[in-house]
Each structure stands twice: as structure tokens, then as C-alpha cells.
Amino acid sequence: MGWLDRVGDQVDALTRARALQESSRSAEAYAVLEQVLATTADPYARADALVQRLSAVLNLGRTAEYTRAIEEATTAVRDLAEPYLHGHLNALAALAAHHQGALDRCVTHLVRAARALGSVEDPDRDTAWGWHDLAMAYSYLSFHGYALGAIERARQLGLAAGIPEETFAAPGIRLRNAVALDHNGDSDGCLRVLRDVAGDLERFLRAGRAGRLRPSSLAAYGYAAARRAALGDRLEAGTDAAPARLLSHGGDSARARDMRQLGQVCLAIAEGRPIEAVTRLDAVQVSTETLGAAEPARLRSIALGRAGDHAAAHQADRLAFRLAAQRNDRLRDVYIDGIAARIDHEDLRREAARFEGEALTDPLTGLPNRRRLERYIAAVVARGERVVIGVCDLDGFKAVNTRHGHHSGDLVLQRFAGVVNRVMRRGDFVARYGGDEFVVVLPGAGMAEAAEVARRIETAVRAEDWESLIPGTPVGVSIGFAEVTATGPGPHDALGAAFEAADRAMLHAKSRPRAS
16 A cells, blocks of 8 residues: 555645645745645645645745745654654655755754654555665765666666656766766766766666656756766757757756856856856855755866866865865764664654553553552642542443453443543543543642532433443442541551541442442
């Protein structure tokens, strides 16, 4: 069963939004998702729409909306036990954090995304897209090895789900790897990777499958070709592989717009117009996340070198190298294994807290158990507050177990817990003490208020339809109350005395004849 099979509302609209984003039509997808959010009450549909909307906001480059989109998606996903949703959300949040320059937070999201996506038991096409977006985030952060591993995982899952291979070709990942090599002085290595990228495109063109490539992939292929030409390789022209033609694709993606602008700079260099290239660089504003902060400086260096201004070219080249080095230094400070170790520590601490909570809770009814009850009353008494406790014992419970078995007895205990909770006052405390015995605590109350609470509990129990649950075995309740008074040397003695008094009152109530 895939993820969308578990969504109960507006699946067609959510599927349409996915298709629009895959076609780089994120603005249209955003409008569809806003309509879903305005009309659905299904928590799964809402969570899916908010995660998709975050993806659209990222694709459109609406940086001012990143924080709000992440917060709303996180709130919707938090309480849903769906690893795919958590994984995809963290992958997208990593992209946003990278754009905002929060590398520590970015890497934390990367680790969480990989763990969540890796734990999906029944991966489907949506899980494949989650791995795709995680690969993109790794790539933008220059974790190229992790990026290649994640995109291969996406490709394999995609093939199993019927997604064509070329959908997850992801040339942008290898493109960023190539320009990173060039920024660090390895232009030959950059050219080797860019030629491999071109070889993949040629293979898809020969097989007649280029039409299945995503528009954003076509833009990346175009920039790879233009960048090769800027470094001296032959410029393709008049064919389907011509960089100018490929760069025209990409829809409304902010990253595709960046590559179009920088691609025009590369083509001006390749066509012998280096001064025009420098002028274009002075006018463009591109995100540092698309191809790295060093890319404009490196292109300026190449253009100035072609124009014969070698001193200025050297200066621009040193700037590019320095920007790339700064990035590497920052990444070293938040090295991914160190973040993973921190998350392990946090997860361990949360797990310990969960077991502590379970140790204070009755697993059958979900009510506080005896241990938690004693802590609660001790704290109230220690504060000197007035408090009344009541002991509730089920009448006829032994007959339920004898005639219907312990499973039916458990159902009775669960229903009784619900009945009592329903009629208690705000701020009152209910616990299961053991067996068929329950305790209610009325802080700030006296015996008059306790008598009214006892009446409400008895009335609610009489009104409950026990016959449909356990035919022929009526259930009632006997209740005794006592006030806790600090007469002993400590709170524990006061509590013990009050329990004894309440228990005696309960037994007295049980011995009284009942109206039939």
C-alpha cells in the first residue's frame, strides 16, 4: 500500500499537484494545494498538501515564506506515524535551511530525512521522490557522495514503481560536483564529469526518451553544455543538445532561472564575447545554493582571462577558491557524523522519557497508575492544599470475569475508566489503583463536593449500557471518600490514613442495599 492509498480525501487534487511540480509548474501546483488546504479536514490530506506546498515554495524561490511553510508542515506531520512524510519534510527543510545559511540545522535535517526514508516499510513512488529531494539537498550542501547514493536509491525505487529511468537522471547533482572541482582548481576533472553528463543526454536522445526528461533536468543539461563550452570544448549548435535550447526549459523553477542567467554568461565566453560576459555577471543576481557561491567569481575569472586581463582574472580566481574553501571549512564544523551522534543522544533521552512515562501509566486504561497517584497526592499535601480522595470499587466485576472471561473484564475496566473521566470536574485526578479499584482525587474540595461527585459517578455507571457489552452481568460501583489531613509526621502517613478511611467508607457503601 502506497502513501496516497492511506489518504482519505482529495487524492486526485494531491496527485495533480504532484504532476504539476514534476513538470516544473510549481505556481499552478501551489494554487491547487491552497484549495485543498481550504477545503479538507482530513489530517493526512492536510499534511501531504503542506509538505507539497513547501516543495512548491522552494521551487519558486519564495524565501520569505520558507519559515512559515516549514512550521505549518511540521505541525501537521508531527503526530502522524508516517516515515515517508517525516523523511520528505526533513529533506525539504534541509534545502530551506541551506538557503538560509543555517548549515548546522541543514545537516540535522539531512540525517533525520535519511533515517525516516530508510525506515519506510512499503516504499512507493512518493518515497522515491523523497529520496530524490534528499539527494538534491545533499548535492547543494556539497555532500556529493551522499547525493549520488540517494539519487541511486530514488532511481531504483522509481523503476520498481514504474517511473522511467530518465525521470531521476538528476544531471544537476553531477553538474554541481563538476563545478565544485573547477572551483578548487581541477578544471580537467570538471570537464570529465561534464562530458559524462553530456554522454547521458546523448543516450536519451538516441533512444528517443529525451521527451521524458523533467524540464529542470533539461536546464541542467543545458548549463553543463554551456559550461563545457566556456572551458574550451566545442559548442553544440542547431541540435536538440544545443545549450541555448536546453536552457530555455525549467518552467518557473528559481534554480532553472539562475542557470539560464549564468548559462548566457558561459555562452558569451564560448562565442568570444568575454566583455559581454563580464557585463552580464555584473547584472545577474543568482542564489548561492544553485551552483555554489564561487561560480560567478569563477566565470568572471574565465571571462577576464579570455579578454586578456590576466591580473584581474587571477584575482577573481583566488576569490572563487576562497569562497569554495570557506564553504568547506563551515561544512567541516558541522560534519555529518557529529550531527548524527547528537541526534542519537537526543533520541536516547526521549526514549528514556517515554519509558518513564509508561512506568507511571496503567497500560490497560491509559490512566495514571498507583505510583503516579502517590506522587501526585504527596505533592498536593506537601503544598498544604485541601484535598479529598475517593476509592471506587466495581460491583459485579468478579461475575464478569467468571461468566465472560478476562478479556471482557478488561473491556469493562476500560469503559468504566471512560465513564469516570467523563463526569469528573475540571482539574480532578483519576487513577487505576489496581484490579477493579480506582481512585479519584478532588483538590481544593470538601466532603460536600465529594458527595456530589459520587452521585454523578453512580448515575453515569447506572446509565451505561453494560448489557450489550456483557449480557446478564450488571455492573455497579461503590464509592467512599475521605479528606486528607496532615495529622501524621509526614505526607505519606496522611495519605495512608485517608486511604484507610476512604476504603472503609467504600465498604460501608457496598454493604448498603441497592434500589433495583
